[in-house]
Amino acid sequence: MYAFDYTRPASLAEAIEAMRGDEAKALAGGQTLIPTLKQRLASPATLVDLTGITEIRGICLKDGAVSVGAGTRHAEVAASADVRRLIPALSHLAGHIGDPQVRNRGTLGGSLANNDPSACYPAAVLGLGATVHTSAGRAIAADDYFQGMFTTALDEGELITSVDFPVPEKAAYMKFVQPASRFALTGVFVAKFAGGVRVAVTGASEGGVFRWAEAEAALGRSFAVGALDGVEASPDGMIGDLHGTPEYRAHLVGVMTRRAVEAAA
């Protein structure tokens, strides 16, 4: 790991100020960033540790949505009584990220800012049509937030402060785990709202998390596994690596979508 200056601001205002520094990088739970630093794939001049900022932690209900602070750790989301009651699929997703020690450190904001193409949280945020709030005062719709693998709508130095998740009628997340890394080899979040169905897929596409429009249309007509008969994901643009071919992942998209619908229905 290259050397860097370390700072741990106690407030969001101080963090915003620290992020103005040259080559400053925010550290959330560190479960991705610290391994990345060890591999010397990142070399910030200053690391701004966000774990001391209490104002971006915690879960509350806001205008019928579940608002989760960006600094809230996966274990806290998984254990939250409000999340369990209103969006059990989100609790389940958070409770199956990585392993218990990762869940005790990793945060929602960190996962979303990184936007790993195989991370679980992007599927929930896109699948539920959540809104991402930032330190610049912006409220970014999930559909605008994710802009490709490791790419987001965040500007330089802009920090996520909270995410508002609308409460669906039904939802489920199913992931096919890559057993070594615990990331999703393919994961699908399905959510049914009064106004329609959203299907978000992670782990499969070279473009990062995406909505599967054909499945959404079919499930919008009838929210049942049978509605997906003949609906197939295309392997074009899917990830091909030592864990699976694009065709394998395209097939998994269909399988995990069906399992998610079954679990939600």
Add this chain to the structure above:
Amino acid sequence: MPKVSMTVNGKAVSGEVEGRTLLVQFLREGLGLTGTHVGCDTSQCGACVVHVNGESVKACTVFALGCEGAEVRTIEGMANPDGSLGVIQAAFQEHHGLQCGFCTPGMVMSAADLLKQNASPSEREVREWLEGNICRCTGYHNIVKAIMAAAATLRGEQVAAE
């Protein structure tokens, strides 16, 4: 260099560290507490698991400076006050939950976190909880047995070893 202060196994400690100093480096090299092991150094194997403010974390994936003011507990803090093995440690010995012993400190710390949250875990819950702890010797069977037995002992039940 910046200074960090924390409580480790009930004792106030402090030391000078770099920004990039990991908690596990501070424990092992700064404090000489070498019971916490570094296995993979890539956040996967769990040999370095310690408790920070009561929660299990991978000490190779936490910065020492991030633990300023924290209560840290390591394997050295798991024995009884008279120096005899704590309940979980004794159960690992009794049920042969280790062979080479390299992963054991992390296994014990991880198990302690589980049993604090769930006094009566099912075998499946124990296995799922150990997802972040890798053992290359035992095949996990006796580790799971040891944790189930430790849970029973902590609940006040008697368990016979096979």
